[in-house]
Amino acid sequence: MDLGLSIPILDIDGGTTAIGPELASAGAAAENAGATSLWFMDHYFQIEPTGLPAEANMLEGYTLLGYLAGQTSRISLGLLVTGVTYRHPGLLAKTVTTVDVLSGGRAVLGIGAAWFEREHLGLGVPYPPLAERFERLEETIQICNQMWDPNNNGEYRGKHYHLQETLCNPQPINKPKVLIGGSGERKTLRLVAKYGDACNLFGTSPDEVAHKLRVLRGHCDDVGSDYDAIRKTIMINDLSPAPETRDEFVRAAAEYAELGIDEVIVFPPTGSPAAWIDSIAPAVKALAEL
Numbered sequence: 459m460d461l462g463l464s465i466p467i468l469d470i471d472g473g474t475t476a477i478g479p480e481l482a483s484a485g486a487a488a489e490n491a492g493a494t495s496l497w498f499m500d501h502y503f504q505i506e507p508t509g510l511p512a513e514a515n516m517l518e519g520y521t522l523l524g525y526l527a528g529q530t531s532r533i534s535l536g537l538l539v540t541g542v543t544y545r546h547p548g549l550l551a552k553t554v555t556t557v558d559v560l561s562g563g564r565a566v567l568g569i570g571a572a573w574f575e576r577e578h579l580g581l582g583v584p585y586p587p588l589a590e591r592f593e594r595l596e597e598t599i600q601i602c603n604q605m606w607d608p609n610n611n612g613e614y615r616g617k618h619y620h621l622q623e624t625l626c627n628p629q630p631i632n633k634p635k636v637l638i639g640g641s642g643e644r645k646t647l648r649l650v651a652k653y654g655d656a657c658n659l660f661g662t663s664p665d666e667v668a669h670k671l672r673v674l675r676g677h678c679d680d681v682g683s684d685y686d687a688i689r690k691t692i693m694i695n696d697l698s699p700a701p702e703t704r705d706e707f708v709r710a711a712a713e714y715a716e717l718g719i720d721e722v723i724v725f726p727p728t729g730s731p732a733a734w735i736d737s738i739a740p741a742v743k744a745l746a747e748l
Contacts, residue, residue, distance in 0.1 A: 459715040459745040460494035462691065462723035463735060464538050466508050468515040471729040477515070481522070482529040483732035489533050491739035492746075494721060495566070496530070498522050500537040500544060502577040512576065520553045527561035534564045538658065538693070538723070539639035541572030542594050543583060547601040548621050554602070555630045563631030567602060568658070570639040571595050571646070592645050594618050599636060599653045606633045637691070643673045651677035656689035661722065664713040667692060671717060691721040699724060699738045708744045715748040 463484075470480045488496050499505070504514035519537040526535055535557060540550065550567075558565035571591040572578075578585035586594070597616040604610050605626040614621040635655035640646035650657040651674060659670050671690065678685040692714055699707035711722050722745065726734040 459711060459719065459748045460721040461492075461742045461745050462495035462497060462721050463488050463493050463731075464497035464499070464693070464723050464725050465731050466499050466505075466725055467510065467727070467729060467731070468504075468517055469510065469729050470515075474515075477517070478525065480730070480732060481526065484726070484735060485526050485530040485533070487732045487735040487739075489530055491735055492742040493533060493735075495534040495536065495723070496526065497536050497538040497568070497723065500540045500568075501574060502544075502581050502583075503574070505574060520557060523557045523565070524560060527557055527564070530564075531562070532564075534566050535561055536566030536568045536637065539568035539570040539637065541574070542569060542591060542598050543572040543578065543585060547598040547619055548605065548624070550598065551602040551605040551626060554634050555606070555626055555628070558630040558632060558634055559628055565630065565632075565634045566637055566656075567634045568637040568639055569595065569598065590618070592649075595638075596649060596653070599638075599649070602634075602636070603653070606630055635689070637689075641670050643670070647674045648677045648681070650674060650688060651683050651685075652681050654688055656691060658691045658693060658723070661692035661694040661714060664717060667714060667719065668717050689721070690719050691723055692719050693723045693725075699741050701737050704738060704741045704744070708741060708748075711745055712748050715745075 470477045498519055500519040501516055503512040504510045504516050523535050554565050554567050575585050597619050601614050604614055605624045608629050611623055611625045614624055636653060637656035637658055638650045638654045639658040641659050659667055675685045728734050
């Protein structure tokens with residue numbers, strides 16, 4: 459099992475001027491620890507599940523990934539996850555391509571249907587009903603795949619988006635993997651089966667995750683895709699390892715590894731993520747042995 463790191467708290471110790479240097483240090487710490495992936499959130503405002511108010515610090519996600527592309531050399535980089543409403547699909551594909559090129563081929567497209575209404579209304583961004591957001595999500599994935607096909611620069615015409623040309627040069631160094639976030643059984647997991655290179659589930663309990671994986675397998679059978687080819691990741695919000703709880707964390711992760719989960723993603727709970735990542739580095743080796 460691999461370890462991924464997602465950094466949601468940007469109220470960094472030392473204030474605003476410390477954010478850039480601290481995140482660069484966190485990227486170095488993540489690579490030194492042997493983590494597989496480094497993620498940030500894609501939001502306009504901070505979200506309540508972090509325990510912080512909306513007024514807490516939040517940076518634009520892809521600008522942040524571009525910065526980390528220049529501060530790291532091995533770890534994959536992505537947002538967990540991009541809301542489909544935040545950017546026009548053509549611009550999104552071009553932006554992710556830029557991160558991929560500048561990072562030497564390490565970009566991942568994490569994407570979902572979006573949910574945080576307040577930030578949309580706050581900044582005047584349209585927030586369609588849920589059913590429409592899922593329609594837009596599917597079209598956006600189709601557009602990205604077409605823009606990342608060097609042999610198809612033609613028109614895309616969908617229900618919500620019309621692109622006269624899907625020209626994208628340079629092409630990504632490595633076509634970004636598409637990770638679809640969310641656990642919805644009827645729509646989200648079916649989109650994973652149809653389009654996803656990876657999925658991201660909430661690690662609520664092994665029994666619940668096992669159920670979600672059975673649903674995903676059923677969708678794969680329905681659409682004729684390879685269940686085993688999809689990378690399965692989970693987020694565990696309430697079990698971030700610390701030096702004194704690393705063994706407990708690894709034991710809990712082992713239950714998910716037995717289900718076929720490939721990567722567990724954890725969150726530094728402090729304003730000094732680099733030091734926290736250093737403190738849990740031994741867990742990476744233990745997870746790799748599962």
